[in-house]
Amino acid sequence: MTTDRASAAANDRPRVFSGIQPTSGSFHLGNYLGAVRQWVDMQDTHDTFYCVVDQHAITVEQDPAQLRENTRVSAAQLLGAGLDPERCTLFVQSHAPEHAQLAWVMNCITGFGEAARMTQFKDKSAKQGNDHTSVGLFTYPDLMVADILLYQADEVPVGEDQRQHLELSRTLAERFNHRYGQTFTVPTAFIPKATAKIYDLQDPGVKMSKSASSPKGIVNLLDDAKTSAKKFKSAVTDTETVIRYDEEGKPGVSNLLRIHSAMSGQTVEQLEAHFEGKMYGALKTELAELFVEWVTPFQRRTNEFLDDPAALDKVLAQGAEKARAVAGPTLAAAYERIGFLASRH
Ligand code: TYM
16 A cells, blocks of 8 residues: 555656666765665655666676675665655566666667767777677767656756766657657756765776776775775875865865765855865765765665575565556557557467
8 A cells, every 4th residue: 555655656756767787796986976875865755767787797607605695795786875665666677677668769779870979989999800799899989878768757867978878868758759740758867076086095087997907096885995995094195295186186175075075065155164264084984984874774774685585585476566567558659650560479
């Protein structure tokens, strides 16, 4: 009954969809501040669908046992961060076959050149070389478009690195609607500026990313908290001694101030005043403490979900059922508009 009422209320709210890849044993702080934190907040104001995108993960080679494990750990972290299956739909992408089905349709309305211009693809394929780059990586953005359009999402909370893919979602929704008649909601990216791009602690010129050259600059949420505290304390800053926000001149300090602000709720101006006359060490120590205070209960909750795999699988099964109840009719409508003969079996 609670679920019925919750979903009836949720239906008046704008729809949200977002996804995260299970490609590592832990999310990092960029994932959390750039995306997952917004997912948690939006449960109260939006009708929310969140997905662990295992099909995106296999665009690069994955060890099967590791992928299964990472998928569970990802779902547990999302619950540990505050997703509540009573207030959101949390599921695994491969459990809803509609995603791959609509992705094929999206592939067929995307230009080859259009896909080849996606910067994430260009960067990754340049690094890996053509012979080591899968066709799946090339069509990755179209699977993402399908994820979003299947749920008629109004808003998509993501970090800055996904902006171009969101633009493609808008383009393809409009293209499909124009060719075949109104079918899909045209989604909007939700990218809060302050946390859109969290930078590497050792190299504040690049975003924090699991593919970074050194682990020292990445804060993994499931790492031992003391290890992460050390990473904050040895973050790269600059040779000045003033704690001031200046993205261009002081990228390291500005990154730390932004992280502090996101975690403490204080504005950057308040923090500049608070740290006036203090050394960088004070900012780093306070930030490390803030992080440890947040991450300790996060890890405890995540581990509780991991300790009960049957309960976790049940949450994901129920999530998939709720997701497919929305995705199925959207796919059917798209198939019908395209001219596929209705299947009667
Ligand atoms: P993924 O798994 O790489 O990252 C998950 C989310 O974390 C954000 N993010 C960051 N935000 C701020 N600073 C950073 N350093 C940082 N690093 C990562 C990402 O922007 C993302 O929001 N393609 C997506 C997954 C996806 C998806 C979707 C997202 C698949 N289908 C549909 C939205 C809607 C990805 O690889 O995210």
